[in-house]
Amino acid sequence: MQTKFILDEDQLPRQWYNIIPDLPGPMAPVVHPGTLKPVTPDDLLPLFPMPIIEQEVSQQRWIDIPEEVLDIYRLWRPAPMYRAHRLEKALDTPAKIYYKYEGVSPAGSHKPNTAIPQAFYNKQFGTKRIATETGAGQWGSSMALACQMFGLECTVYMVKVSFGQKPYRKSMMQLWGADVIPSPSDQTNAGRKILEMDADSPGSLGIAISEAVEDAATREDTRYALGSVLNHVCTHQTVIGLEAQKQMEMAGDYPDVVIACHGGGSNFAGLAFPFAADKASGKDVRIVAMEPASCPTLTKGVYDFDFGDTAKMAPISKMYTLGHDFVPPGIHAGGLRYHGAAPLVSQLVDAGIVEAKAVPQLASFEAAVLFSRSEGIIPAPESSHAIRGAIDEALQAKEEGKEKVVLFNLSGHGHVDMAAYDAYFSGELEDYEYPEEAIADSLAHLPKIEGV
Amino acid sequence: MQTKFILDEDQLPRQWYNIIPDLPGPMAPVVHPGTLKPVTPDDLLPLFPMPIIEQEVSQQRWIDIPEEVLDIYRLWRPAPMYRAHRLEKALDTPAKIYYKYEGVSPAGSHKPNTAIPQAFYNKQFGTKRIATETGAGQWGSSMALACQMFGLECTVYMVKVSFGQKPYRKSMMQLWGADVIPSPSDQTNAGRKILEMDADSPGSLGIAISEAVEDAATREDTRYALGSVLNHVCTHQTVIGLEAQKQMEMAGDYPDVVIACHGGGSNFAGLAFPFAADKASGKDVRIVAMEPASCPTLTKGVYDFDFGDTAKMAPISKMYTLGHDFVPPGIHAGGLRYHGAAPLVSQLVDAGIVEAKAVPQLASFEAAVLFSRSEGIIPAPESSHAIRGAIDEALQAKEEGKEKVVLFNLSGHGHVDMAAYDAYFSGELEDYEYPEEAIADSLAHLPKIEGV
Numbered sequence: 006m007q008t009k010f011i012l013d014e015d016q017l018p019r020q021w022y023n024i025i026p027d028l029p030g031p032m033a034p035v036v037h038p039g040t041l042k043p044v045t046p047d048d049l050l051p052l053f054p055m056p057i058i059e060q061e062v063s064q065q066r067w068i069d070i071p072e073e074v075l076d077i078y079r080l081w082r083p084a085p086m087y088r089a090h091r092l093e094k095a096l097d098t099p100a101k102i103y104y105k106y107e108g109v110s111p112a113g114s115h116k117p118n119t120a121i122p123q124a125f126y127n128k129q130f131g132t133k134r135i136a137t138e139t140g141a142g143q144w145g146s147s148m149a150l151a152c153q154m155f156g157l158e159c160t161v162y163m164v165k166v167s168f169g170q171k172p173y174r175k176s177m178m179q180l181w182g183a184d185v186i187p188s189p190s191d192q193t194n195a196g197r198k199i200l201e202m203d204a205d206s207p208g209s210l211g212i213a214i215s216e217a218v219e220d221a222a223t224r225e226d227t228r229y230a231l232g233s234v235l236n237h238v239c240t241h242q243t244v245i246g247l248e249a250q251k252q253m254e255m256a257g258d259y260p261d262v263v264i265a266c267h268g269g270g271s272n273f274a275g276l277a278f279p280f281a282a283d284k285a286s287g288k289d290v291r292i293v294a295m296e297p298a299s300c301p302t303l304t305k306g307v308y309d310f311d312f313g314d315t316a317k318m319a320p321i322s323k324m325y326t327l328g329h330d331f332v333p334p335g336i337h338a339g340g341l342r343y344h345g346a347a348p349l350v351s352q353l354v355d356a357g358i359v360e361a362k363a364v365p366q367l368a369s370f371e372a373a374v375l376f377s378r379s380e381g382i383i384p385a386p387e388s389s390h391a392i393r394g395a396i397d398e399a400l401q402a403k404e405e406g407k408e409k410v411v412l413f414n415l416s417g418h419g420h421v422d423m424a425a426y427d428a429y430f431s432g433e434l435e436d437y438e439y440p441e442e443a444i445a446d447s448l449a450h451l452p453k454i455e456g457v
Numbered sequence: 458m459q460t461k462f463i464l465d466e467d468q469l470p471r472q473w474y475n476i477i478p479d480l481p482g483p484m485a486p487v488v489h490p491g492t493l494k495p496v497t498p499d500d501l502l503p504l505f506p507m508p509i510i511e512q513e514v515s516q517q518r519w520i521d522i523p524e525e526v527l528d529i530y531r532l533w534r535p536a537p538m539y540r541a542h543r544l545e546k547a548l549d550t551p552a553k554i555y556y557k558y559e560g561v562s563p564a565g566s567h568k569p570n571t572a573i574p575q576a577f578y579n580k581q582f583g584t585k586r587i588a589t590e591t592g593a594g595q596w597g598s599s600m601a602l603a604c605q606m607f608g609l610e611c612t613v614y615m616v617k618v619s620f621g622q623k624p625y626r627k628s629m630m631q632l633w634g635a636d637v638i639p640s641p642s643d644q645t646n647a648g649r650k651i652l653e654m655d656a657d658s659p660g661s662l663g664i665a666i667s668e669a670v671e672d673a674a675t676r677e678d679t680r681y682a683l684g685s686v687l688n689h690v691c692t693h694q695t696v697i698g699l700e701a702q703k704q705m706e707m708a709g710d711y712p713d714v715v716i717a718c719h720g721g722g723s724n725f726a727g728l729a730f731p732f733a734a735d736k737a738s739g740k741d742v743r744i745v746a747m748e749p750a751s752c753p754t755l756t757k758g759v760y761d762f763d764f765g766d767t768a769k770m771a772p773i774s775k776m777y778t779l780g781h782d783f784v785p786p787g788i789h790a791g792g793l794r795y796h797g798a799a800p801l802v803s804q805l806v807d808a809g810i811v812e813a814k815a816v817p818q819l820a821s822f823e824a825a826v827l828f829s830r831s832e833g834i835i836p837a838p839e840s841s842h843a844i845r846g847a848i849d850e851a852l853q854a855k856e857e858g859k860e861k862v863v864l865f866n867l868s869g870h871g872h873v874d875m876a877a878y879d880a881y882f883s884g885e886l887e888d889y890e891y892p893e894e895a896i897a898d899s900l901a902h903l904p905k906i907e908g909v
Binding site: 006007008009011013014076077079080081087091109110111113150153154172173176177179180181182374377378380381382383418420421423424426427430 | 532
């Protein structure tokens with residue numbers, strides 16, 4: 006019984022799949038946060054290099070992956086796909102469970118899939134320095150790695166409370182040569198303003214984004230980089246699903262259901278979009294996004310225009326959102342705590358092509374423990390939401406006495422998240438009530454966008 | 458330019474290589490710590506199951522790997538071998554550098570290669586529970602994983618200071634279902650004795666071994682497991698070198714020099730022994746063990762009989778040793794802080810088949826940083842000693858203007874060792890003077906073994 010499905014290096018995809026030309030309808034425009042008019046490429050140029058801006062709106066279905074990017078992808082790609090024989094046995098299910106494993110990257114997650122090309126295009130464009138933000142640290146460490154590989158300077162504004170709580174992620178960034186600044190900082194107007202009001206502010210992702218954006222916008226040599234949500238990020242991540250399609254073929258199976266966790270949408274898009282293309286061509290495949298019940302963007306949010314950040318400095322997109330000033334409870338899957346969702350994913354959910362489900366924190370940890378004890382690999386708390394989804398599908402198959410092929414994305418390992426497991430075992434973790442009032446409150450503050 | 462050399466699952470070795478029949482001379486006997494006479498299988502039966510005792514002295518060159526073990530090896534094996542193109546470029550060397558990467562196991566190191574078969578043979582033999590010890594936690598977490606896979610209970614005595622300092626390793630063991638007890642504990646006579654003298658004792662590997670051995674020896678359902686030094690451990694690890702031989706063939710190269718770090722000897726033996734067999738058949742290959750300068754067992758120790766543990770409860774073996782009461786300085790490569798060396802490796806060093814070199818702590822971290830910044834992967838502090846050896850060989854090749862093929866073992870990743878990198882970057886780490894007096898002192902206490 007084969008356990009791993011491994012592609013040779015020469016089967017590494019040579020092109021990313023851009024879903025934009027295959028969307029079920031036209032894309033909504035992105036709106037300038039100041040003028041409330043559609044943004045132009047010139048509006049974005051202080052933040053992003055032109056090749057990235059072009060990709061953001063490209064109508065080209067296949068985008069060549071530059072050789073320089075492939076060279077670095079080869080350090081860990083193609084990534085393995087596994088058949089979870091032991092998990093199936095533990096569940097006593099007739100379902101076949103496959104998982105794509107992205108924890109093999111040097112940073113331990115799928116994030117370098119886009120960090121590497123973002124660094125490459127910036128280098129090519131003449132950028133000397135990248136400013137970005139990070140919460141739990143997965144994205145910051147991936148961007149630090151990518152900048153190191155292309156000889157770019159990198160400054161990461163790290164949410165101050167995480168800077169203290171996640172020292173290992175901070176150390177990884179420093180090892181890869183990045184300058185890590187606890188946010189709010191005195192380096193930016195946005196940071197200083199917060200510190201004046203509250204010198205002990207623990208920071209937030211919203212504040213850190215504002216600092217990184219201000220840093221990039223005010224320095225000629227510097228551009229900004231984002232690890233999720235945007236179209237080009239989703240496109241870069243499609244290497245995951247393109248490889249998985251080949252690996253499912255090796256396995257002689259095709260998934261009935263494809264599952265990934267969903268925060269901003271990047272690992273979800275990465276696995277799902279190539280299968281969404283199959284679905285559009287008539288394949289019978291369900292595609293499921295698993296989000297945390299405490300931050301239920303796709304299941305309880307609205308599909309409307311909203312700011313990408315709390316400080317209302319980032320562009321306005323049409324997306325599923327809980328409102329830009331919704332602050333999710335402090336669950337341990339830090340990477341899934343975002344008020345919005347990738348516009349591309351949102352459009353697919355709105356069109357009924359993608360299903361969304363919410364899972365409580367404890368149920369996701371329960372799934373992670375069962376997975377670790379059967380398959381060995383310790384999953385990141387974010388990825389555990391996908392595992393929960395896969396287990397539930399497999400249990401349903403058992404109940405119905407049906408064969409079913411399940412494929413999910415194990416987006417990262419949990420070696421630097423062991424404190425979350427400690428908290429789970431010690432009984433400190435709890436499920437949060439669905440934050441109905443807070444969501445209603447923040448949904449009352451959506452920007453009014455008309456006539457775009 | 459190919460970066461990774463990946464074997465299919467059907468190329469996973471089906472047999473381990475046992476070097477005992479190919480040793481340059483007869484093995485010295487193992488001596489009972491009480492009687493000072495050669496041990497018998499019966500002496501060992503309270504500690505180990507019979508199949509392990511038989512492997513310890515087997516004259517069979519090839520030992521079949523049980524199917525049940527192969528099934529679990531497949532979760533991460535065959536492990537990849539890489540060509541370090543970026544490191545070569547950074548060094549501007551004509552040398553070709555290859556590395557075998559063992560950090561892909563669920564525990565992040567080579568240790569499961571022997572933990573899995575040890576758990577299997579114990580299960581087969583009827584053992585219900587394993588007692589073992591761990592210092593930094595690599596071995597304890599691997600044994601916890603292995604016991605989980607075979608449904609054995611697992612108790613790990615973890616050196617108390619590490620229990621506090623390495624919380625992530627402790628959490629991994631708990632996630633995989635092990636009971637982790639800070640040592641010294643009140644669970645054993647050995648532990649209670651220490652606590653009576655010093656209630657705040659930080660513990661030591663020597664004490665933890667004594668506790669685990671006592672636990673196993675006094676409970677009928679329990680056996681003991683050791684993660685290095687012993688013959689069967691070295692044999693199980695040879696999957697590393699056997700795979701690497703096939704992968705070097707894929708690469709169309711053969712190593713001029715094979716390098717691994719050396720603490721107790723297990724990852725070193727794993728990579729080196731299959732190449733030592735090649736060398737015995739006439740191949741021109743150098744084999745180098747890299748040890749820490751602060752615990753220079755192979756380079757400054759003597760080749761003589763000594764106890765395996767500080768408390769003089771473990772069997773006496775002929776090996777390179779710094780004396781059983783030598784306490785190495787607190788370097789961050791915790792896995793290399795052992796006063797002795799595997800008897801099999803010791804015999805090869807004594808016969809001139811294996812070279813040994815010592816490397817100071819700071820030089821090993823310098824190598825680790827260069828490696829992380831060129832190849833991406835963050836190495837464990839132990840493995841960094843091997844990287845230093847490889848870099849030095851490559852720099853020498855550059856100086857001499859020679860082509861040279863270097864192969865080293867990257868025995869584990871450093872994701873749970875980031876505190877050591879922090880200490881390095883903050884300038885807190887130092888090189889220890891060669892502890893000449895301490896070694897002379899402890900060498901004065903070797904047991905007198907005669908007529909065996």
